[in-house]
Amino acid sequence: xxxxxxxxxxxxxxxxxxxxxxxxxxxxxxxxxxxxxxxxxxxxxxxxxxxxxxxxxxxxxxxxxxxxxxxxxxxxxxxxxxxxxxxxxxxxxxxxxxxxxxxxxxxxxxxxxxxxxxxxxxxxxxxxxxxxxxxxxxxxxxxxxxxxxxxxxxxxxxxxxxxxxxxxxxxxxxxxxxxxxxxxxxxxxxxxxxxxxxxxxxxxxxxxxxxxxxxxxxxxxxxxxxxxxxxxxxxxxxxxxxxxxxxxxxxx
Amino acid sequence: xxxxxxxxxxxxxxxxxxxxxxxxxxxxxxxxxxxxxxxxxxxxxxxxxxxxxxxxxxxxxxxxxxxxxxxxxxxxxxxxxxxxxxxxxxxxxxxxxxxxxxxxxxxxxxxxxxxxxxxxxxxxxxxxxxxxxxxxxxxxxxxxxxxxxxxxxxxxxxxxxxxxxxxxxxxxxxxxxxxxxxxxxxxxxxxxxxxxxxxxxxx
Numbered sequence: 001x002x003x004x005x006x007x008x009x010x011x012x013x014x015x016x017x018x019x020x021x022x023x024x025x026x027x028x029x030x031x032x033x034x035x036x037x038x039x040x041x042x043x044x045x046x047x048x049x050x051x052x053x054x055x056x057x058x059x060x061x062x063x064x065x066x067x068x069x070x071x072x073x074x075x076x077x078x079x080x081x082x083x084x085x086x087x088x089x090x091x092x093x094x095x096x097x098x099x100x101x102x103x104x105x106x107x108x109x110x111x112x113x114x115x116x117x118x119x120x121x122x123x124x125x126x127x128x129x130x131x132x133x134x135x136x137x138x139x140x141x142x143x144x145x146x147x148x149x150x151x152x153x154x155x156x157x158x159x160x161x162x163x164x165x166x167x168x169x170x171x172x173x174x175x176x177x178x179x180x181x182x183x184x185x186x187x188x189x190x191x192x193x194x195x196x197x198x199x200x201x202x203x204x205x206x207x208x209x210x211x212x213x214x215x216x217x218x219x220x221x222x223x224x225x226x227x228x229x230x231x232x233x234x235x236x237x238x239x240x241x242x243x244x245x246x247x248x249x250x251x252x
Numbered sequence: 253x254x255x256x257x258x259x260x261x262x263x264x265x266x267x268x269x270x271x272x273x274x275x276x277x278x279x280x281x282x283x284x285x286x287x288x289x290x291x292x293x294x295x296x297x298x299x300x301x302x303x304x305x306x307x308x309x310x311x312x313x314x315x316x317x318x319x320x321x322x323x324x325x326x327x328x329x330x331x332x333x334x335x336x337x338x339x340x341x342x343x344x345x346x347x348x349x350x351x352x353x354x355x356x357x358x359x360x361x362x363x364x365x366x367x368x369x370x371x372x373x374x375x376x377x378x379x380x381x382x383x384x385x386x387x388x389x390x391x392x393x394x395x396x397x398x399x400x401x402x403x404x405x406x407x408x409x410x411x412x413x414x415x416x417x418x419x420x421x422x423x424x425x426x427x428x429x430x431x432x433x434x435x436x437x438x439x440x441x442x443x444x445x446x447x448x449x450x451x452x453x454x455x
Contacts, residue, residue, distance in 0.1 A: 001416055003375045003395060040441065045375055071269045076397060076439050096265045098439065121299060123371055123399045167373065197373050221374060251375040251395040 003249045004214050005045035005222035006236055007078075007199065008229040010035060013052045015061035017230075036069045036077075039229070042236040044075065045251060048101070048224065051081030063095045070096020080128055084108065089116050093124070101126035101169060104142045107149055110163060117164025122196075127165035129157055131186060132173035138186060145173045154189055161194050168194060169224065172202040179205025182213045182223070191219030199224050207234055207242045214248045254278045254452060255290040259311045261332070262298035270438040274445050276452045284316035292452065293320055297332030301341040301357065301402070304332055305349065314350065321352055326429045326455050328386075334425065334432030335402060343402050352430045355407040355422075363403055364418035371401040375440075376415040376423075384412040384426045386433075388454045389446035396423070396433075396440040396447075403434060431455075 011018045016030040036047055049069070051062045059082065070077055079092040080101035089100050100120075106113050106127060117125045130141045131153045138153035157168055170190050172183030182203045191198050200213055201224040210223045228234045243250040256267060258280045271278040278294070279286070287293060295317060297304045308314045321327050329337045338349045341357035349357070360370050375395040380387055398415065404422040413424035415435075425432045431451065437444035 001376070002372060002398075003377075005374055070265060071272065074266070074270060074273065074439060074441050074445060093263060094265070096269070098266070123373060166371070195369055197369055221369070 001249045002221075003045070003251045004220075004243065005199075006043070006210070006239060006250070007046045007048055007222050007224040008039050008044050008236070009048040009050060009201075009224055009226040011050045011052050011226065012062055012065065012081075014055075014058045015065055018052065032065045033068045033072060035230075036073045039236065040073045040075050043240050043252065044236055045222070046076045046078065047073065048078045048080060049097075051079065053082075063091060066092060066095040066097060078126055080126070085112065086115050086119060089120060089124075093120065099124050099126050099167070101128045103128040103130065106160060106165075107140065107142050107151070110159065113160050113163040113165050117166070122164045122166035125165050126167045126169060126199075127157065127160045128169040128171065129153060130171050130173055138189070141173060145176075153186075154193055157190055158193050161196055165196065167197045167199060167221075169199045169201050175203030176201075178203055179228070181205065181209040184213065184216050187213070187217045187220055191217055197221040201225070204228055204234070207239050210239060211242060211246045211248065214243070215246065253290060254292040254294065255287055256280045256294045256296060257287055257313055257317065257333075258282050259304075259307045259313045261304045261307055262296055264296060266436075266438040267294065267296055267330070270445060270448055271452075274449045274452065276449070282311065284312040287313060287316040288319050290320065290325060292455075293317065293325055293327045294451075295327060295329040295333035295336065297330070297336060299332060301332065301335060301343040301349075302345065302347050305336060305341075305347055308336065318350060318352075321350075321430060324429050326451065327352070327431065328451050329430075329432040330438070331400065331434065331436055334434055335404065337425070337430060337432050338404055338407075341402065353404075353407065353410045353425055353427050353432065355404045355410070355425075357402050357404050360401055360403055360417075360421070363405065363421060368418045372398050372417050372421070374398065376417060376435075378413045378415060378423055380413050381411045382409075382426070384424065384431075385454050386412065386424065386426065386431055386447050386450050388450045390443050390450075394443045396435040396437065396443055398423075398435045400434055429455075
C-alpha cells in the first residue's frame with residue numbers, strides 16, 4: 001500500500017536555512033545540505049527547498065546548494081520560490097530538483113503550469129496554494145500570503161490541475177503557525193475535486209495532528225511542516241512510528 | 253565499465269549522483285559502439301514511451317542495446333527504461349518495445365480500481381516474486397519511490413517484484429541478464445542505492 005509522506009520544508013536565504021534550528025549531531029544547523037542529509041537519514045520521504053532570496057547573488061547560492069544536496073541526498077527534492085517562467089523550471093531541474101512548485105508565478109500567468117507540464121511532465125509541476133477564508137469562501141492569496149487575489153481557491157486548484165499540475169500543496173493561512181492542527185475542512189474540499197496527490201501544509205503542532213489529518217481526510221497523501229521539525233518538537237522517526245501504530249501506512 | 257545510455261531522454265543528474273555515492277565508476281554515452289562493448293548497461297528514461305522508443309532507434313541505441321543484451325551483457329532498465337524492455341506499450345497508441353521481456357505496458361487506469369490517484373506517486377513496499385540478485389542487499393517490504401501512470405502486465409516468469417496499489421502492480425522484472433525497475437532507485441534512499449550497488453557488484 002502506498003505510504004503517507006512526511007515532508008520537511010526548508011526556507012533558504014542567501015545559502016542558509018532561516019528559522020532557528022537546534023539539533024544535536026549537526027555541526028552547522030544552518031547548512032541546507034547538512035540539514036537535508038539529516039532529515040533524509042531520519043526518514044523524511046521528500047524535501048522541499050523554498051528559495052526566499054530576492055537577489056541574483058542569493059539565487060546563485062541557492063542553485064549551488066541545490067546541486068550539492070542533490071549529489072548527497074537520494075530522496076525526491078521539490079523546489080519552490082521565485083518560479084515565474086519555464087527558464088526558472090529549467091534552472092532548478094538542471095541542478096537536481098525533481099519537482100518544481102509554483103505559486104505566485106502561476107497566478108500571474110496560469111499558462112506557466114500548462115507549458116511546464118508539457119515540457120517536463122505533470123509529475124514535475126506542483127501547484128502551491130496559499131488559502132485563507134474571506135467572506136465565507138476560500139480565497140487564494142499571493143505574495144507569501146499578503147495579497148488577496150480574489151480567486152476562489154477550489155476552482156483555482158481545479159483549473160490548475162486541468163492545466164497539468166501533478167500535485168497540490170494546500171497551505172492554510174488560517175491555521176499556519178497556530179499549531180492546533182491542519183485545516184481539515186479546507187483539505188476535504190480540495191480532495192473532493194482533484195485526483196492528483198494533495199499535500200497538507202499549515203497548522204501541525206504535534207504528532208497527533210498528523211494522525212488526525214490522515215485519519216480524517218484519507219485523500220491527503222502527505223503532510224508538510226517546517227518549524228516543528230526544525231525545532232525538534234516533532235521527530236520524524238517518532239512521528240512515523242506513531243503513524244504505524246495508528247494503522248497509517250508509512251515508510252519506516 | 254558500466255555505461256548509462258544517453259539518448260536524449262530525461263534528466264540524468266540523479267543517476268550520476270547515485271553511482272558516485274556508491275563509488276561506482278560509470279560513463280554516460282551517446283555512442284552506440286561504447287554501449288555494445290560495455291560491461292553493464294543502464295537504460296534510463298522519463299516521459300512518453302513513443303518519444304523514447306523513437307529516440308532510441310534514431311540514435312542507433314536500440315540496435316546496440318539489443319546486440320549487447322544478446323551476448324549476455326547485464327542490462328538494467330529504470331522507469332520508462334524498464335517499460336521499453338517489453339514487447340509493446342499502449343501509451344497513447346500502440347508501440348513496439350525492445351521485446352527483451354515478454355509483456356505489455358498498459359495504463360494503470362486499466363489495472364487498478366477507480367478512485368485511486370494516477371500517477372502513483374510516492375513510496376510503496378516491494379514484495380519479491382523470485383530470487384533476484386538485484387535484491388541481494390535489501391529486504392522484502394522495503395519501500396521504494398514510484399512515479400508512473402503505466403505498468404507492465406503479462407510478464408509471467410520474468411516478474412521479480414510487485415507492489416500493491418489497489419491491485420498487484422509490476423515493480424521489477426528479470427529474465428537472465430535483463431533487469432528492470434518500475435520505481436526510481438536513484439530516488440529511493442539507501443534501499444535504492446543498495447539495488448544499484450547489487451546490479452554493479454553482485455551481477
